[in-house]
Amino acid sequence: MTENGQPKFCIGDLVLIVHESTVGKIVKYYFINQKWYYSLEGRTELFLEDSLSPIRDNQMQHENRENILISYKFQLGDIVQVKGYGEDLFFIIGFRVEIWRYKDSAWEDIIYELSRIKDGQWLEASEEELTYITNEQNGKKLLMQRYPSEKRQLLQPSKLTNQEKRKTTDIDELLDMYNDYQYLFLNFGEAKYKKKMKEILKKLEALAKSPFQKD
Structure with a gap:
């Protein structure tokens, strides 16, 4: 949390889940037992603030992304x-x-x-x-x-x-x-x-x- 007790992250922020090395988007946050917890998009569990790390714009710019078109010859149940x-x-x-x-x-x-x-x-x-x-x-x-x-x-x-x-x-x-x-x-x-x-x-x-x- 910040010096005035406010949450470090805001709704919509992209953060790194440190122990997973994966990126998530904050959708809600909660103050429980004097600690801030965050709910991430697509995840059911809550994450303690210390388990998350901020992602800066310059970090996102260095990510390599690739769109791949995959054609499947067979389908489920075939x-x-x-x-x-x-x-x-x-x-x-x-x-x-x-x-x-x-x-x-x-x-x-x-x-x-x-x-x-x-x-x-x-x-x-x-x-x-x-x-x-x-x-x-x-x-x-x-x-x-x-x-x-x-x-x-x-x-x-x-x-x-x-x-x-x-x-x-x-x-x-x-x-x-x-x-x-x-x-x-x-x-x-x-x-x-x-x-x-x-x-x-x-x-x-x-x-x-x-x-x-x-x-």
């Missing part, structure tokens, strides 16, 4: 085949863009996150490895035609056990990854580890909400 997995069918549960910049070269990679229809196995693949089959709406009809015998076999305890093991293995692997990043975040406090934790939770949620789960 049914695809993957190179190296034969006739197995997968559906797309998510995707991300990896941006690469070097002194003499630049490119973007689109990575798709997939779940195999017949057993829920999770997989990542590049756009070049995928072959489009159909969309999500037609995929449910295709599932009934392609795996009719497997659907009946789900009533057999041995078959169900194998599929449960596959699903458990995928979930365990993701949970192990989550625990590793949680340990790194708790010990080093870097925002990139927290971001990875959120990504893994999204993957678990997407697998759980698969529209092709066989009941």
Whole structure:
């Protein structure tokens, strides 16, 4: 706070969140227990004044910004085949863009996150490895035609056990990854580890909400 007890920042100010190294815009501020707290645009938590640093106009001028147009060949829910997995069918549960910049070269990679229809196995693949089959709406009809015998076999305890093991293995692997990043975040406090934790939770949620789960 200032010498006369007023808040250091005003509504609309751009500030740096020190422990995250990210920029936020102040939308409200509160005086709680003799300390100023700030609410930032798009954030649910409050930030103590000491955790924020002002951003000057000359600092903003030195930021390099780039607008990138990304064209996606596939959409969420699309049914695809993957190179190296034969006739197995997968559906797309998510995707991300990896941006690469070097002194003499630049490119973007689109990575798709997939779940195999017949057993829920999770997989990542590049756009070049995928072959489009159909969309999500037609995929449910295709599932009934392609795996009719497997659907009946789900009533057999041995078959169900194998599929449960596959699903458990995928979930365990993701949970192990989550625990590793949680340990790194708790010990080093870097925002990139927290971001990875959120990504893994999204993957678990997407697998759980698969529209092709066989009941």
